């Protein structure tokens with residue numbers, strides 16, 4: 001099914017087996033605020049690398065997997081079957097970076113990220129700039145051979161485990177004054193401080209603190225690409241991440257559908273399995289049907305990228321895949337809680353965990369509303385070519 005090649009099936013099976021190894025750790029992670037013992041997490045990360053599931057999106061000549069977009073989707077789909085972000089050990093470093101990085105940046109950031117020795121985080125969103133990234137107020141001011149960075153960033157995911165941050169700012173002077181630029185900031189660095197670490201709905205070991213950057217001095221060699229390039233990187237990364245969000249939502253929906261179906265077949269009420277009650281059967285059928293549609297859409301979007309589709313068309317298709325798959329997974333999680341009844345409201349139940357965890361898939365990497373605006377804008381410009 002889905003016309004997968006032998007190579008596709010092999011990496012899919014490896015990822016599925018690894019996800020099945022991680023699933024037994026979910027309950028412990030949930031009970032301990034998302035944290036597993038450090039040696040256990042390190043073991044999972046090592047295993048992901050050994051299985052070729054880490055950095056699948058990075059070029060082979062730098063040590064990455066060099067996988068097709070479809071294969072990357074297949075891997076992330078399986079990681080999406082696991083709750084509590086335990087699948088994040090199969091990480092996807094910034095695939096847009098090698099093309100624009102200097103040789104020094106390749107050695108200091110790209111290769112170590114691919115090898116699993118260094119981890120990045122993204123400091124882009126601000127209190128007054130989320131959907132509208134262009135509204136950021138953080139500044140970068142050239143000072144001799146350095147830049148001085150200032151700004152307060154919100155929701156900096158994985159800051160607690162990261163070794164360096166991508167910091168997006170507005171240039172405060174020079175020929176590109178007012179334009180965006182992206183910088184690499186080593187962590188820790190003087191002037192970088194956590195303001196606070198809010199609690200979020202999910203229970204994962206990765207924090208999303210508010211981080212203040214105050215007169216942080218970085219060498220000009222830490223500028224990524226050229227002054228004024230900042231937004232271009234963000235768009236490229238959004239395309240990739242939106243497709244991977246869609247992939248992980250497929251995995252979550254598959255797990256939920258399988259688990260709620262097994263439960264509904266086993267649990268008897270009114271003298272028969274609850275799966276035979278029409279109202280429950282409808283929830284199972286709708287979930288599987290929507291999963292099928294989302295999977296076909298996501299795989300085809302990945303295939304189009306592998307065929308070298310027009311980048312604007314792919315941009316809209318990635319938005320469609322993210323929009324549909326994330327909303328589909330949210331509906332499936334809601335039904336799963338319902339099918340499990342009171343058990344579905346217990347944190348030890350996969351449906352309860354996904355019910356909370358999947359909510360953010362409709363918010364980060366561009367909200368559902370933003371995806372709809374992107375799709376509608378491209379539809380107006382290109383018409384049916386979007387689906388060609």
Ligand SMILES: Cc1cc2nc3c(=O)[nH]c(=O)nc-3n(C[C@H](O)[C@H](O)[C@H](O)COP(=O)(O)OP(=O)(O)OC[C@H]3O[C@@H](n4cnc5c(N)ncnc54)[C@H](O)[C@@H]3O)c2cc1C
Pocket residue numbers: 121122123124125127129130131132154155156157158200208360363364365366367368369370373
């Ligand atoms: C758990 C988590 C982790 C995150 N991790 C990171 C990270 O690592 N790095 C990072 O930089 N950011 C991160 N973010 C930020 C995330 O990308 C933003 O939250 C998201 O883009 C939405 O921006 P916002 O929160 O400012 O919402 P707002 O922009 O304030 O939106 C509020 C509401 O208005 C709607 N809206 C806004 N503009 C429009 C429009 N033009 N048309 C229609 N509706 C609109 C939105 O859809 C939403 O419903 C994270 C967020 C969360 C929750």
